[in-house]
Amino acid sequence: xxxxxxxxxxxxxxxxxxxxxxxxxxxxxxxxxxxxxxxxxxxxxxxxxxxxxxxxxxxxxxxxxxxxxxxxxxxxxxxxxxxxxxxxxxxxxxxxxxxxxxxxxxxxxxxxxxxxxxxxxxxxxxxxxxxxxxxxxxxxxxxxxxxxxxxxxxxxxxxxxxxxxxxxxxxxxxxxxxxxxxxxxxxxxxxxxxxxxxxxxxxxxxxxxxxxxxxxxxxxxxxxxxxxxxxxxxxxxxxxxxxxxxxxxxxxxxxxxxxxxxxxxxxxxxxxxxxxxxxxxxx
Amino acid sequence: xxxxxxxxxxxxxxxxxxxxxxxxxxxxxxxxxxxxxxxxxxxxxxxxxxxxxxxxxxxxxxxxxxxxxxxxxxxxxxxxxxxxxxxxxxxxxxxxxxxxxxxxxxxxxxxxxxxxxxxxxxxxxxxxxxxxxxxxxxxxxxxxxxxxxxxxxxxxxxxxxxxxxxxxxxxxxxxxxxxxxxxxxxxxxxxxxxxxxxxxxxxxxxxxxxxxxxxxxxxxxxxxxxxxxxxxxxxxxxxxxxxxxxxxxxxxxxxxxxxxxxxxxxxxxxxxxxxxxxxxxx
Numbered sequence: 195x196x197x198x199x200x201x202x203x204x205x206x207x208x209x210x211x212x213x214x215x216x217x218x219x220x221x222x223x224x225x226x227x228x229x230x231x232x233x234x235x236x237x238x239x240x241x242x243x244x245x246x247x248x249x250x251x252x253x254x255x256x257x258x259x260x261x262x263x264x265x266x267x268x269x270x271x272x273x274x275x276x277x278x279x280x281x282x283x284x285x286x287x288x289x290x291x292x293x294x295x296x297x298x299x300x301x302x303x304x305x306x307x308x309x310x311x312x313x314x315x316x317x318x319x320x321x322x323x324x325x326x327x328x329x330x331x332x333x334x335x336x337x338x339x340x341x342x343x344x345x346x347x348x349x350x351x352x353x354x355x356x357x358x359x360x361x362x363x364x365x366x367x368x369x370x371x372x373x374x375x376x377x378x379x380x381x382x383x384x385x386x387x388x389x390x391x392x393x394x395x396x397x398x399x400x401x402x403x404x405x406x407x408x409x410x411x412x413x414x415x416x417x418x419x420x421x422x423x424x425x426x427x428x429x430x431x432x433x434x435x436x437x438x439x440x441x442x443x444x445x446x447x448x449x450x451x452x453x454x455x456x457x458x459x460x461x462x463x464x465x466x467x468x469x470x471x472x473x474x475x476x477x
Numbered sequence: 478x479x480x481x482x483x484x485x486x487x488x489x490x491x492x493x494x495x496x497x498x499x500x501x502x503x504x505x506x507x508x509x510x511x512x513x514x515x516x517x518x519x520x521x522x523x524x525x526x527x528x529x530x531x532x533x534x535x536x537x538x539x540x541x542x543x544x545x546x547x548x549x550x551x552x553x554x555x556x557x558x559x560x561x562x563x564x565x566x567x568x569x570x571x572x573x574x575x576x577x578x579x580x581x582x583x584x585x586x587x588x589x590x591x592x593x594x595x596x597x598x599x600x601x602x603x604x605x606x607x608x609x610x611x612x613x614x615x616x617x618x619x620x621x622x623x624x625x626x627x628x629x630x631x632x633x634x635x636x637x638x639x640x641x642x643x644x645x646x647x648x649x650x651x652x653x654x655x656x657x658x659x660x661x662x663x664x665x666x667x668x669x670x671x672x673x674x675x676x677x678x679x680x681x682x683x684x685x686x687x688x689x690x691x692x693x694x695x696x697x698x699x700x701x702x703x704x705x706x707x708x709x710x711x712x713x714x715x716x717x718x719x720x721x722x723x724x725x726x727x728x729x730x731x732x733x734x735x736x737x738x739x740x741x742x743x744x745x746x747x748x749x750x751x752x753x754x755x756x757x758x759x
Contacts, residue, residue: 320714
């Protein structure tokens with residue numbers, strides 16, 4: 195009896211590790227492949243007789259040199275950073291007061307307005323890109339990084355407002371009331387009491403808005419046509435290809451550099467971010 | 478304090494949303510400045526085009542297949558990830574990468590993996606003698622294989638997101654419930670299908686709703702891997718709208734195609750409101 199239970203436990207454990215190994219290998223394989231490709235010589239990459247999993251020739255930094263010295267890649271990194279910082283700033287400026295107001299609205303209306311706001315986040319770019327391309331042209335922002343700086347907050351603000359509202363709600367109202375009795379204005383109370391308590395929520399919003407700038411593809415592809423004005427998310431897959439020739443070594447190096455840092459940072463904040471999606475249906 | 482945020486969102490979501498309808502019943506082209514009301518003519522011409530019907534059925538296949546895979550895969554993965562074990566953080570990071578990394582970048586990685594000449598998958602399959610050495614599968618060049626490839630790559634991208642949502646549900650189930658079932662003599666799979674999964678239904682619902690929106694309205698994976706090809710066989714509604722409205726500069730017809738995304742969105746929004754309402758009441 196006891197030995198049968200032990201066999202079963204061993205079976206269950208190995209099944210579980212088998213599943214874990216299979217999933218993590220399959221899901222992370224492309225990133226491993228980017229890493230291998232980045233450091234391989236071109237002659238090694240394109241020799242069909244070689245085992246692609248091994249370095250058949252000594253590794254090289256040539257692809258990285260090419261990427262940083264002869265392509266627009268550094269420019270795209272810079273554009274993405276500029277757009278990211280601006281989008282974060284606009285998002286915080288709009289979402290912080292809105293979320294605070296919603297959290298402090300009495301009755302159910304705060305919650306309902308918050309949900310309505312959240313639902314606009316679901317209206318996809320592929321429904322709006324055609325009219326927006328005209329709006330962007332009318333504003334004279336076509337083919338500049340400012341087109342996306344203006345447009346991206348239209349989905350970072352709804353989601354951030356919803357997320358921050360949850361944070362602000364968990365802060366007891368008495369805290370601010372007490373501060374206001376002590377002579378602070380509501381704005382001061384918000385700035386000195388509520389904001390410091392909500393740092394982790396605010397940080398989540400910052401990360402979310404910034405990563406969105408690197409991840410968004412459809413709007414950037416639609417509004418920006420010059421290679422030199424692109425973000426990494428569009429520049430690398432669309433403009434790093436010259437003619438019909440793919441420079442796979444540099445291309446994979448660019449992919450690795452563009453995805454890993456974002457991946458690591460985003461990963462740290464993912465749980466808080468997901469909490470915004472579950473509507474409290476988990477308790 | 479609410480007003481700036483609401484105005485901003487209205488101007489950049491509400492206004493273009495209405496404009497999409499205005500365009501769809503007009504005759505706007507990129508170069509033209511005039512506007513003439515043409516009624517449902519754009520919808521008529523769209524519905525008659527075989528490319529549109531193909532895109533519509535592809536969109537449905539794309540969404541149903543990938544979401545089915547995501548639900549099964551996501552739940553299995555959440556089940557094995559839910560308890561603490563050594564190396565859990567590392568594995569979680571590896572598993573989440575496809576979602577947290579930019580999808581356009583991940584897709585171009587797959588384009589290299591599925592390359593017609595240098596595909597590493599083909600290299601392995603040839604060594605295992607599963608496919609003939611001189612005519613290996615053209616993953617992105619043959620219609621059926623191309624469709625399977627884009628479905629799998631999109632599944633690869635959204636699976637981690639569903640997993641994390643489902644994981645929140647799995648970890649919230651009190652430990653003593655499955656234990657009590659075991660004491661009462663229910664086996665592992667019986668407990669799983671009759672107790673645990675029914676308890677998870679609300680969260681499965683949430684994961685599915687987001688999954689549908691992120692799949693039905695997305696074109697990134699398809700745009701990068703196949704550009705809708707070969708011969709428009711992997712075109713979906715969003716990508717067709719892009720090719721027609723932006724690259725083909727027929728804004729009116731493009732807008733008409735995008736409007737077909739709306740019924741699904743309305744349905745999802747309605748289900749989501751019900752979920753949110755139940756959480757509020759419950």
